Amino acid sequence: MEKTAATAIAHPNIAFIKYWGNRDPELRLPANGSLSMNLGGLLTRTRVWFDPTLAQDEIWLNSQPLEGAARERVVRFLDLVRGLAGRTLAAHVESENNFPAGAGLASSAAAFAALALASTAALGLRLDEAALSRLARRGSGSAARSVPAGFVEWQPGRGDADSYAFSIAPPEHWPLVDCVAIVESAHKAIGSSQGHLLAATSPLQAARVADAPRRLRIARQAIWRRDFEALAEIAEQDSMMLHAVMLTSQPPLIYWRGVSVELMHAVASWRREGIAAFYTLDAGPNVHVICLPEHAESIQRRLRDFPGVREVIVAQVGGPARLVEGQG
Ligand code: PMV
DSSP: OOOOOEEEEEEEEEEOOOOOOEEEETTEEEEOEEEEEEEETTOOOEEEOTTTTOOOOOEEEEEOOOOOOHHHHHHHHHHHHHHHHHHOEEEEEEESSSOOSSOOOHHHHHHHHHHHHHHHHTTOOOOOHHHHHHHHHOOOOGGGGGGGGGGGOOOOOHHHHGGGEEEOGGGGGOOOOEEEEEOOOOOSSSHHHHHHHHHGGGGTTHHHTTTTTHHHHHHHHHHHHHHHHHHHHHHHHHHHHHHHHTSSSSSSSOOOOOOHHHHHHHHHHHTTOOEEEEEESSSSSSSSEEEEGGGGGHHHHHTTTTTOOOEEEEEOOOOOOOOTTTOO
């Protein structure tokens, strides 16, 4: 009898070259390639149990039953996994994040990476890393990047078969630190799934996508060479290009708050002072400040003292999605 339960953990990730817009929203085939680092220390732990006595899927997130559209999204994902395994059993899913709920940190990447691994393992499927990344992509695009370790690139691919992420350097290659300045904990009004649909309404999206191979090349080489200044410049430009598209979508998506803008100015001036730090922002107002480890203490202090910053969450470069032994 195959194993019917498994537990997996996965880290969220922060993109230096961002994914925004899909060529195919159903398959989540991205408009452009992207590149990120996993956020070690922050994690989602997911236990999946397939149970013949269940009439329907039961899904719990942080000890609360998931309902409505969020539940449907997970059920649709489990249907994909059941399809792969040729099974119809309902599942019990329990998922916990070790980072504060509602801190405005994107958790879907870690959630679907952990769910992809735990659910396939629970049904006795052993997918290789690329296949797991492709599967995680179907739940949330950025989840494809939470499957491999360390610094990760997601190649857009020609289709479903070759749109997956792979590691370009292991976590120990470069000990970068992400100090996340939490400026707002409310849930965002427009989530990324809806945001991706709006990307094409901005006339700037085509230029952002056409230029992506250049930004990816610079970011990849900066990581390989551990060239902080080169990574800082290209990641900040990429973040600005993402937000330029968001701001010029119809309707416009204005994710920044005033303090987000103040923080961008501050980080740029700290860098001019000689502190190795740069900023990047996703679909929300929180500011990720990436720095070298020798500056992490000073950055945390400056961020905690910054008016409007509620909390600072710190993460190092993280490993891959993995099964947790002995808890299945
Ligand atoms: O994976 P999604 O659909 O939540 O999209 C992530 C979008 C950004 O966080 C804004 C950029 C990225 O590449 O992570």
